[in-house]
Amino acid sequence: MTTLAALQSLVAQGESETLELERSSTELRRAGDSLCATLNGEGGKVLFGVGLDGRCVGQEVANITRRVVAAMRGRYAPPAPVEMSRMEVGGGRQVIVLDAAPSRGQEAEESMSIVTTVQRVYIEFQRVQAWIRELRFFQDVKLNPRGGE
Numbered sequence: 001m002t003t004l005a006a007l008q009s010l011v012a013q014g015e016s017e018t019l020e021l022e023r024s025s026t027e028l029r030r031a032g033d034s035l036c037a038t039l040n041g042e043g044g045k046v047l048f049g050v051g052l053d054g055r056c057v058g059q060e061v062a063n064i065t066r067r068v069v070a071a072m073r074g075r076y077a078p079p080a081p082v083e084m085s086r087m088e089v090g091g092g093r094q095v096i097v098l099d100a101a102p103s104r105g106q107e108a109e110e111s112m113s114i115v116t117t118v119q120r121v122y123i124e125f126q127r128v129q130a131w132i133r134e135l136r137f138f139q140d141v142k143l144n145p146r147g148g149e
Contacts, residue, residue: 004056007087007095011050018044023051024059025069025096032072035100039080043102049095058093061086069096 015021018041020034031046038044048069049058059065066084073082081101086094 004087004089007047007089007097008056010045011047011054011056014054016044018042020044020046021050021054022046022048023057024048025065028068028072031098032075035080035082035098036076038100039076039082039102041102043100045100046098047095048098049089049093056087056089056095058087058089058091058095060092061094061096065096069098073098 010019011021013019018038020031020038022031025031025048027048031048035044035046038046049056051057069084073080073084076082083099083101085097085099087097088094
């Protein structure tokens with residue numbers, strides 16, 4: 001987005017498979033799911049700060065807002081090509097624009113998914129359990145210097 005007019009023109013097109021409009025970043029979970037879907041498709045944008053009537057009303061963007069949005073961007077596996085920008089709409093309010101490039105054609109041909117903290121903990125737990133099983137296996141193996149006699 002280079003101008004407010006370009007942003008308003010985009011919003012006027014309405015929601016689609018490549019555009020999600022959200023009132024504020026408090027709707028981050030749903031927006032994250034939509035962004036994940038666009039990453040698996042043709043790419044797209046999620047805009048925070050668009051009113052129910054389609055006007056760019058913006059929102060106050062504090063440090064915590066930027067950190068929360070950045071954290072959501074970091075939940076994709078594999079890491080996602082998502083750019084974040086902000087557009088001033090007046091009165092100290094901004095529209096946050098998340099622009100997701102299509103992930104199709106990645107070398108690994110992997111689908112994007114959102115990995116939650118619970119999933120990360122479970123994955124790590126599984127790794128530790130596998131390591132413990134392997135350790136117990138080697139503790140149970142008795143070396144026989146006579147070749148099996």
